[in-house]
Amino acid sequence: MSQTTSTRRVTAADIARSLGISRATVGFVLNDTPGQTISEATRTRVLDEAKRLGYRTNIAARALASGRSRIVLLVLPDWPLDFNLRRNIEEASLALDEAGYALITYTPHPTGHSRPLWETLQPDVVMSMTPFAPGQAESIRAAGVTRLIPDPDAPVGEEYPEDGPVLQVRYLFELGHRSIAFAGSADPRVADLVALRRRRANDAAAALGLPPLPSADIQLTDASAGGAIDGWRAAGITAVAAYNDDVAAALVGAGLRMGLSLPRDLSVIGHDDTPLASMFQPRISTISVNTVGLGRYFAGLALSAVEDRPLPLAGPELRVALVPRASTASHD
Amino acid sequence: MSQTTSTRRVTAADIARSLGISRATVGFVLNDTPGQTISEATRTRVLDEAKRLGYRTNIAARALASGRSRIVLLVLPDWPLDFNLRRNIEEASLALDEAGYALITYTPHPTGHSRPLWETLQPDVVMSMTPFAPGQAESIRAAGVTRLIPDPDAPVGEEYPEDGPVLQVRYLFELGHRSIAFAGSADPRVADLVALRRRRANDAAAALGLPPLPSADIQLTDASAGGAIDGWRAAGITAVAAYNDDVAAALVGAGLRMGLSLPRDLSVIGHDDTPLASMFQPRISTISVNTVGLGRYFAGLALSAVEDRPLPLAGPELRVALVPRASTASHD
C-alpha cells in the first residue's frame, strides 16, 4: 500500500476477511457476475458489509485486471454547447453509466499542445459527433484505441439529415419570395456544417424551380454582414436564409444600422431557435430542431462497440419545425 | 493477459527482455526517476527500444501501483463556454500535462442521475471555479477525494474580484445618470454570480453617494424584461447596468418593442463583451474581462495540492475595461 494517509482504502479482501469468505466471492457478488451462483444470504452479507466498511471499487485495479478502462470519450467540436446538446450528453451519460461506463466529453483545442485525452485516459472507445478531423483518427489509433465511432474507414454513407434549410427556403418561397440568398458563417470551426446546410438550401431551391442561391459567409462582428446585404439588395434579393441564429442576428443588426426596414426591405430567417432569436427586435424567425433520443442512440453505438451487444436501431428522426416571427414577411 | 486481440500490448518487461536488462531499470529510465543513476548509454537504448516497440505506459497499472490516478477534475458550472474560458482551460491543461497530469472538465447536469465523474474516475484532486454547490463537497469527499480546491472548510476569504459592475455604474454616473437600476438574470445556474455583481454595483453606487440600486432579475425570452422596464421608468430610472450581455440584449430588444428610443429613453450597459453585444442594433456598451494567466494559476493550485510544490503566487489580476457603444448616452 503506497498511500501514506491514515485511512487506508477498504478493499474486497477486507470484506472477505471480515465475513470469513473468499475474496473471489466478494467480487462475484459486487459484480453480479453471470455464471456464478451465490446464495441470497451471502449476497446480502457482502453488500451490507461493503456498505458498512465504505468499500469503493479501485477502478485502476479493475481496469488493469480486466483490460478495460470503461471510459467512453466523446470528442466534441468547438461548437456552442446549447440546451439540446447538453441534454443529449446527459442522456448518453446516463445510459452508459447504467452499463458501468463513464462518459467524458472533450473538446480538443485547435492549437493546443497538451497530450490529447485519448492518449492520457486510454478509453475503450472514442466517439465523435462529426467525422474525425484530418489526422485525428490516426492519432487516436496510435494511442492504442481500436474502437472509433464513426468508423473512419467506413464508406461515407448517409449524412446527417439536415431538413432545416429546406424548411427555411420553402417558407420564404411560400411567403412569395423568389430571390432568396443563403448566409453562412465565416467561422472555420463550423465550415462543414455551413457547407451542408448551404447545399440543402440549394436542394430545396432547385426543387422549387429556383436558381442556385447567391451566398456569402459573414463574420458576426465586423462589416461583412453589411457588405453582404449591399450586394444582395443590388441583385434584387428580398429574403435570406441564414446558417444559424447568430448569422441571422448579425444580418438583422447590420440591416437596421443601414437604415433598412425589416422585414419589409429584407426578410431574414435563422436556424436552431436559440434564445437570441427571440430577444432581437424584430424577433427572428427560425427553425427549431428536436434532438431527443440522440444521446441514447450514441450510447447504444458505444456499447455495441465495446460489448457483445447488437447495434441500436437506426438513429432517432430529427424533427425540425418552423418558428415564424417578425423578421420575415410576405413579398408581392 | 486478459485481452483477446492479436496485438498484445507492449510492456516494460518486453523492453527489458529485449535489451537484457531489468524491468526496474526500464521503469527508472521511462520515469526519469530521481535518486537513480542510469548511464547515458543504457538510457538511450531503453528510450530507443520503447519507441521501436511502440511502448505505451499502462495508466491503470501505474495508478494502481502508485496510488494516484494523475487526473485533475475541473468542475465547471453550467455557463456558456466563451473564448476566454476555453483558453484558460487549455492553459491549465498544458501546464498539468507538462507535470504528467490529465485535466478533465466536467459540468454536472443539474437534474442528472448518472454517477458523477468524481466517483467514476477517482481523480487526485477536484477543482471548481466557483465555490462548491451545496452537498457537492460532501459527495466528492464521500467518493474518496480528499483534495478539493477551493477548500470547502476554509473561511470565506477574498472573493473573486469583480470590478466590472463598478465600472458599469461609474460610467453611467459619468454620463450624468443619477437613477440607475441593476438587471440580473433569473437563471438559477448563475444566481451566485448575479448576486456578487449586484453587490459590487451597489458598492459602487454607495461610493458615488447614490442610494441602493433598484433591481430585477429577468428571464431572457419572456415578458419579464418588458415588465422590469415598465417598473423602472415609472420610478424615473434612466439607465440600467445589466448582469451580462444577454440580459442587456433582452432589455434592449424589449425596450425597442415597447416603442422606446434607446439610448435616449433608457441607457443599457452589459458585461463580458460577447459578440452578441456588437451585433444588436443599437450596439450594446459592455465590459470586457481579460483572464489571461488564470489557467496557469489554477494548474499551480492543483499541483501544489497533489505534489510537494509551493502554492502559486497570488492569482493574476483580472483586467476589466469599458467598451462604450451606442446603447448608452449622456443624461442631462
Place this chain on the structure above:
DNA sequence: GTGAGGAACTAGCGCGCGCAAGTAACGTTT
C-alpha cells in the same frame, strides 16, 4: 590496506482486482 560513498544496475514484493479452474456437498437420474 581499509572503509565509505557513489555509480549502475537487480530482485522481487505489493497494489486490488477479474476470473479460470477447482472442490465439496447435495440432489436427481439411470
Place this chain on the structure above:
DNA sequence: AAACGTTACTTGCGCGCGCTAGTTCCTCAC
C-alpha cells in the same frame, strides 16, 4: 449403487507498474 448435474463456494495466477532494499564494482580519502 454409481454417475451426473447443480449449488455454493475456494484457490491462486495474472494484469503492468512503482519502488524499496539490495548487490557488485570502482574510486577516493585516510
